Amino acid sequence: MNQIGPIFRALLRNKVGALLLALQIALTMTIIVNAIHMIENRSSMMARESGMDEANQFHLMYVGYKDSFNERVAVETDLLEIRKLNGVVDATQINSTPLSGGGWSMGLTTTPNSQDGTPVSLYFVDDHGLNTLGVELVAGENFSQTEVTYRLSNDKQWPQNILLTEAAAKNLFPDLTPAEMIGQTVFIRDDEPMTIKGIIDHLQAPWVQWSNVNNVMLVPQRGLWNANRYLVRTAPGERDRLMREVEELLLAKRDGRLIRNVTAMDEQRDDAYQDFFALQTVLWVIVTVLTLVTALGIVGMVSFTVNQRRKQIGTRRALGATKGDIMRQFMLENLLITGSGLIIGVASSIALNIWLVDTFSLPRIGWHYLPIAMVVLVIVGQLAVLGPARKAANLSPALATRTT
Amino acid sequence: MIAYYGRLALLSLKKNVLLTGLMIAAIGLGIGAAMTTITVNYLMSADPIPSKSDRLFAVQVDNWSPNEAYDEPNLPPDQVTWLEATQLTEAKMAYRQAGMGTSYGVIEPKGKDQKPYLASVRITYADFFPMFEPPFLYGSGWSTQADEARELVIVLSKEANNEIFGGANSVGETVTFSGNVFRVVGVLDEWEPKPKFFDLATGAFNDMEDVYMPYTLKQALELDTSGNNNCWKPIAEETFQAFLNSECVNSQFWVEFEDPDDKHAYLDFLHNYVAEQKQLGRFPREQNNRLHNVMEWLEYQEVVADDAQMMMYMALMFLIVCLLNTIALLLAKFTGRFGEIALRRAVGASRRTLMLQYSVEAAIVGVLGGLVGLILAWLGLQGISALYGDSTEGLTSLDGTMIAVGFALAIVSSILAALYPTWRACSIAPAGQLKTQ
Structure with missing residues (x-):
């Protein structure tokens, strides 16, 4: 040295x-x-996890363009037929998905007409939503088949019951446990009350860079607008085959619609990031x-x-x-x-x-x-x-x- | 003389190939990284319509909530409502003006073997075409009368025309869009302004729309709204008209002036307009009307992505490291030649000639480094476009300006790098150096 x-x-x-x-x-x-x-x-x-079963899911968009296309008949029969396909775990209609970059957000409050709302992103699903998304209930119950209603483009009414992610519910009720959150009332559009029916563990909003990305609300409604989306969850290893089969199934109906963007969820992840x-x-x-x-x-x-x-x-x-x-x-x-x-x-x-x-x-x-x-x-x-x-x-x- | 110095320089560079190679590689890598990222930033902030970017203005008025600003600090919304898009256009208080928005729909197949075509739509006014000057392949835009009469007219992009009509002149033909029969009045040529300055709401570098039709048809045909829709106030009723009349912003509004100074008169008009709307119970916030010309608008909307800027700063620092490297190597090299320099000084070479000689040597390194750098920059841009995919289309090409900038940067930086070593080498006292030999 x-x-x-x-x-x-x-x-x-x-x-x-x-x-x-x-x-x-x-x-x-x-x-x-x-x-x-x-x-x-x-x-x-x-x-960060999207909360979904990404390896075994895909979604597709359909757009009806003929007057003869009946959205309501289509969504009802389509989903029954898709769910029957060999290898399909479950399927639901959904307006958007995590990682997709496009969706709908609204503010929720715990008192009517209050100024500071909690932003949540909205997914419209039916009673098969939870199983198709692959999310778990932490407390409360899933939607029942009978409470799933239909929604038109200009509808302003909101259904009675909703599900929230634990993160969103914690924003609204920081002091309550998930079990205590069940049955609480939240307000949308200033003063329309809705009841929390269940709390799910985790699900991301469509925008990965959103500061409230873990705030999600599930709404038990099917949309009757021209363009919509199906999300399909399959058994492991069956997805690629089913992506083709589901598209063929829908196209074979020749009922005045087109199918676009048949996308596997992990491909969606790569796109998002x-x-x-x-x-x-x-x-x-x-x-x-x-x-x-x-x-x-x-x-x-x-x-x-x-x-x-x-x-x-x-x-x-x-x-x-x-x-x-x-x-x-x-x-x-x-x-x-x-x-x-x-x-x-x-x-x-x-x-x-x-x-x-x-x-x-x-x-x-x-x-x-x-x-x-x-x-x-x-x-x-x-x-x-x-x-x-x-x-x-x-x-x-x-x-x-x-x-x- | 310079040619002679050039030969001398080449000789000296050849004498130590490793060192020379290292210097060229260092400058090349530094220039390559810097040029790649500078090009992306330069193209992102390029003037998309140089002939009139100082006369086209984006209009903002503040219809937002009384309780909170659209964005801090007290910024008005980036877009306007359907009411403003129509009323301000119809007021015709500027040389030209066009409200616009986006929609989508399905164009039905014409023949048996065609597929239905999902088209994105820009709905706008007749002035859009003379204002933004898209090139026409066939026909032209529609007339103001067509706007007023809500005629079913359509302008196709080149791509849509290829898809539907196989690229033929389709002016006068019809297309069925969402169940309505439209008459084709024009077909555009290739048109991809980058950034897509007149509508940044869904991405500054997005593709252009497939077709164009009158904004007035939004109400007439109850066209869907696509793109970004922001509301602060619940919509009053469950009707399409209530949605149109709402305080939801989902449209853009642009004006063109003959003289940029006309903006003051237009701001006065906006002030009166908003005052009138306040009488009707709208615009609860204080007057906050703004006009930005194209380049101001791109700046205000922060079109150059943060990531691109961060990459550029990182690459510029990398260039500095490469230059420090080159300075150190040159210094080492010249120090090794003190004996030779002293000898030349002793037999009569002036400091100036020596300075010139070594600057020529540095400049040769610079030119070679610049060449390597440009090749690397070209490769780097290919890499960027492969990594980012479609979103960087049109943002990764080296143009003449950038190539010139690259060379200038390489030569200037290598001469700068050579400055201190050259000065050191030439300021030695010949006698002392020669004695130690």
């Missing part, structure tokens, strides 16, 4: 070179820390290439200084320094430079994060990113210096001291 003094003094003779390398390492750390933070942030959003995945990939590429550039820069710099210091190395070796001493000299020198760069890096990483928090409302970085990044960069620096340092150590003293 008593080598640090001479190494430090040697560094001072090439202040600018060392400073440039230190700055480079500081910036590298800043970028890596913040990029990984963004990647992690997106990963945690992507890891495509931008997230893309940003992550771009950042990974930047982080990887950046680390490589920095490492290669170190290799280049050290190779060059080794070349320049051939004579000194030869002299040190001639005076009794071992190969290990020479190796250690270059490794320690790099450690000093990298270390000071990383100390600047901690400050600039935090500074950049503060700016990102302000400008793009990103969350704060966790402190654990900093030591991890430091350790990784120290290792990268040491590995980069290993090759040139070994070359220096292997210089023959006799050759190295000879004047060129």
Whole structure:
């Protein structure tokens, strides 16, 4: 360790070179820390569950365009026939699905005409909704077949009973347990009362970036509007076959409608998070290439200084320094430079994060990113210096001291 | 002389291929990353209608709830109601004006082997076509009389015309849309303004609609509303007309002025209009009317995605790292040549000539780095468009400006990077250096 003094003094003779390398390492750390933070942030959003049985579900849209198309007859017979298909677990009509990016939201309140409502997204389903979605009741009951009604485009009336996700219900009644929430009244459209019939564990709203993404209300109604959607849940492994069969079944009716967007739920997930995945990939590429550039820069710099210091190395070796001493000299020198760069890096990483928090409302970085990044960069620096340092150590003293 | 320096530079660059390669790679990677992300941002914020972007204005009026603003801080809604879209258009107080919205419907097959076609619709007024200047392949837009008489006229996009008529001139033909027979008056050519500035509600880079028809038909045919619909007040009755008369915003309203300064007179008109509406019991908030021209509107609506900006800042920092790398490498390289430099100084070369010589060397590195960078940028843009899919269509092409910017950035940054090392190399005292030899 008593080598640090001479190494430090040697560094001072090439202040600018060392400073440039230190700055480079500081910036590298800043970028890596913040990029990984963004990647992690997106990963945690992507890891949130929709609450559905995504691997075994698909949905499709149908649009009636002939006057002869009777929405009510269609939905009743279609669902009976789909449910009878071999491999179908259950099916329901639904206006939208989680991860789809398009849907309907309304505000609920616990007192009539109150100002601050709890936003919930709405799914219109029948008594098969829960089973098709694959969600569990935490308390209360599912809709019964008889309470499912029909809804026209301009209807303003709301049914008596509804189901809520536990998250939505907690927003409305923070102090009640799920069992106590059953039978409570909530208001929609200012003063129309509805009763909570059941609480379901978890289901996402259609918008993955919505701040209230866990607030969902299930409404026991079938929509009689021109365009609507069926959601189908199948036995494992049967989905792809049934996607074709259900579409064929509906098209074969030739009742003046078209079928669009037959979509598997996990495909829907990929679509919903495509931008997230893309940003992550771009950042990974930047982080990887950046680390490589920095490492290669170190290799280049050290190779060059080794070349320049051939004579000194030869002299040190001639005076009794071992190969290990020479190796250690270059490794320690790099450690000093990298270390000071990383100390600047901690400050600039935090500074950049503060700016990102302000400008793009990103969350704060966790402190654990900093030591991890430091350790990784120290290792990268040491590995980069290993090759040139070994070359220096292997210089023959006799050759190295000879004047060129 | 420069040519001679060029030869010298090439010789010196060849002498240490590893170092030269590292420098070119560093600049190339930095430029490549920066250019990829700058291009995406540049195309996202491009002027979609340069000939008149300063004369087209998006109109906002504040019909929102008395209790809370549409958005903080006290911002009016981004869209307007059906009432404003129709009344303001019919007031004709600007040079041109068009309310508009979106709908959808099914176009029935013409022949046996055709399939029904689900079409997205832009409903708007006659002025839409002269205002936004979509190119016509056949025919033209409809007339103001058609708006007033609620004629069943339709303009097809090129795509829809290909689908329904196999690309033939269909002007004068009919199509059956949701049970009504429409007459084709025009067919558009390819038209994909990016961003889709006149309707940002459902995505700034969405596809254009398949067909266009008069906004006045929304009431007449009770057309469905698609896109974004926002309400603060419950709708009074269960009728379509009650929905139209409601305070729900789901339409856009644009005006064109002959002179941008006409906006002041138009703001006065809006003030009077809102005052009148207040008499009718609407507009409970204070007057908050706004006009934004196209570029202001794109800025106000923050069309450039946060992700694209973050990527660009990351890439620019990456470029700085690459430049620091290059400075350090050049410094090392020039330091190794102090002896040679001292000799040249001693035999009469002035500092200026040496500076020039080494700048030429740096510029060659810059040009080569720029070339590598542009190739990488092109690859990077292919990657971005593969990763993001359709949503980046039209946002990932390098145009002449961007190629020029790329080269300029590469050369300027490599000369900047060479500045300090060159200065260091040329300011050594020849005598001292020569003595140590």
